[in-house]
Structures are given as structure tokens and as C-alpha cells.
Amino acid sequence: MKPKVYVTRELPERGLKIIKERFDAEVWPEYGPPPKQVIIEKARNVDALVTLLSDKIDKEVFDAAPNLKIVSQMAVGYDNINVEEATKRGIYVTNTPGVLTETTADFAWALLMAVARRVVEADRYVREGKWKVGWHPMMLLGRDVYGATIGIIGAGRIGSAVARRAKGFNMKILYYDVVRNPRMEEETGAKFVDVDTLLKESDFISIHVPLTKETYHMINAEKLKLVKKTAYIINTARGPIIDERALYEALKEGRIAGAALDVFEQEPISMDNPLLKLDNVVFAPHIASASYETRSKMAEMVAENLVAFFEGRIPPNLVNPDVVKVRNPVKML
Numbered sequence: 001m002k003p004k005v006y007v008t009r010e011l012p013e014r015g016l017k018i019i020k021e022r023f024d025a026e027v028w029p030e031y032g033p034p035p036k037q038v039i040i041e042k043a044r045n046v047d048a049l050v051t052l053l054s055d056k057i058d059k060e061v062f063d064a065a066p067n068l069k070i071v072s073q074m075a076v077g078y079d080n081i082n083v084e085e086a087t088k089r090g091i092y093v094t095n096t097p098g099v100l101t102e103t104t105a106d107f108a109w110a111l112l113m114a115v116a117r118r119v120v121e122a123d124r125y126v127r128e129g130k131w132k133v134g135w136h137p138m139m140l141l142g143r144d145v146y147g148a149t150i151g152i153i154g155a156g157r158i159g160s161a162v163a164r165r166a167k168g169f170n171m172k173i174l175y176y177d178v179v180r181n182p183r184m185e186e187e188t189g190a191k192f193v194d195v196d197t198l199l200k201e202s203d204f205i206s207i208h209v210p211l212t213k214e215t216y217h218m219i220n221a222e223k224l225k226l227v228k229k230t231a232y233i234i235n236t237a238r239g240p241i242i243d244e245r246a247l248y249e250a251l252k253e254g255r256i257a258g259a260a261l262d263v264f265e266q267e268p269i270s271m272d273n274p275l276l277k278l279d280n281v282v283f284a285p286h287i288a289s290a291s292y293e294t295r296s297k298m299a300e301m302v303a304e305n306l307v308a309f310f311e312g313r314i315p316p317n318l319v320n321p322d323v324v325k326v327r328n329p330v331k332m333l
Contacts, residue, residue, distance in 0.1 A: 015299025151202030
């Protein structure tokens, strides 16, 4: 009998095909996420769950799932999963790291360029028929990127990839992380500084840290007071790292120049969020890793993690290695 798997969203074909071939798989058919109660009901009789960031997998889900052995997440982050609780119960948790590094860095750079040079505003300006004069020396002035100072908060894979791109723009690169990254310093000339110095000196601030208790509202009202009036903040990490209310006030009052956001405290963003009223913010719907190649590879990694576990091997992208002390991988394939 094939292991039973519940997949909370339609995945790219490359990974989903493997899952359907190797497992007794059921896939949530709708575009939006399944309600939590549906996940709880489906989890009652499955051996594995395939999840996304929008699926809250906590003690309530685990309590309802006596046969659950592994949660295979299609994302790098896994703050939606109670990993500590999973480990106690011998449930493996896997993710899909590495593959989206360059794609996410590309998108962070796209947001940076868009907000600096007012690309979205310019597009709207043309579409709405406001372009009445062929050329004017004061039309839609933005800020230069080449030669500016970029501050990178988080020097992991994605932060390092952003730094490599910044080097090509001859930027001065500052970075902050809880752990120094000598390789990034050597490759890009990046300088390690404390977070306050980074905020004070950077023209562009790009965020690439995971969401933890320590990074929640890391960029708050007090920190925003340190930022240059001419600086921009770019966030492709997690929404709650920035206190959105404080960001709105800083932007509205002109205390910082602009922001470009792919992630938000509430997703999808509420249409009454005051940030949406501001022209100096560029928005995207959490699509930093959204390329055909990357999403296909992520889905394939999800499948590979499942197959490895049910072939009796430790999955290649295990995020809670201590679980091996509680339960060995299960050979069911």
C-alpha cells in the first residue's frame, strides 16, 4: 500500500507528477489555501503533508494526525510549522532551500530598481494619460543606484546573492547578521557593521533574515528614526520583520524616501491597509521566487524529500535533525 499524502495546493507538474506516481495523493483543488479545519480533517488519515507558508501546521493539526510522519514544505522558511512540537512527536519537517536564492535576489533587485527609479509610478503616469510633455528636466526624478550604499540585513544565501549584484553596481556594501560572513566580505568587499550603523548610512536597505522572535518588528519606529530621509527599504523576507504601522508613518511624513515590499504582516494584504494609499511604495504579492524554473525545482525537492523519507533515508533538506533520535525514516516504498 502506498503512503497517503495530502497536498495543500496544486504544485508545478515536475514535482506533482512524482508525488502522484509514488504516493496515494490527494490535492486541494482550489487556488486559495484550504481552511485549517480542512487540513485537520485530511491530516487524520495521512502519512505525510505537503504544505505552503500559508498553512498553519501546529499542535492542533498534529493532535488530529496520529499517522503523520513528515511535513514536506515548499518554501525555504517554515515559521508556519511548529517544528519543536513536530520533533517531540517524531515528525520530520523538510524545506526547499538553495534553489530560490538567485531568483529571490533577482526580484529584490527588481524591487530596488523599481522604487529608486519610480518605474511603477511612471507606468501609471503613462497609462492614465498624464504624460503631456515629451520631456521635462523635473519629470519623475528618482535616485541613482550605481555607486550608492546598500545595507543588507541578513547575510545568508540570499543576502550574499544580493551583495554580489550590488558589487556589479559599484555600491558600497554594508551588512549586518548575528554571524559574520567572511566569504561574502571577501567576494564583494562587504563591511560588517551593527544594525544601527547600517540603518544610518545606507541609501538602500534590503532585508533577508528569517522571521523569529528576535526579528519580529526588527524594523520598528525607533529604528526607522535612524534611516536617512533619502533611503529606501526593500523587504523580500517576511512581512512581520517590519512594523507596518511605523513604516507607514515614516513614509507618509517623508522621513524615508520609499519602500518596496513583497511580503506583509497580513497576506493577502488588506485593501484598507494605509500603505496602499502611498505613491512611494512598490508592492508585489509574495512572488520573489516566482519563476517557472525555480518553482518547478522547489516542487521537485518537495517530492524528493518525501521519497527519501519513505525509502528509509534521511531527507536531504531536513530542518529538525534531532527528530532522528525520536523516529527513523520509514521504509514504505
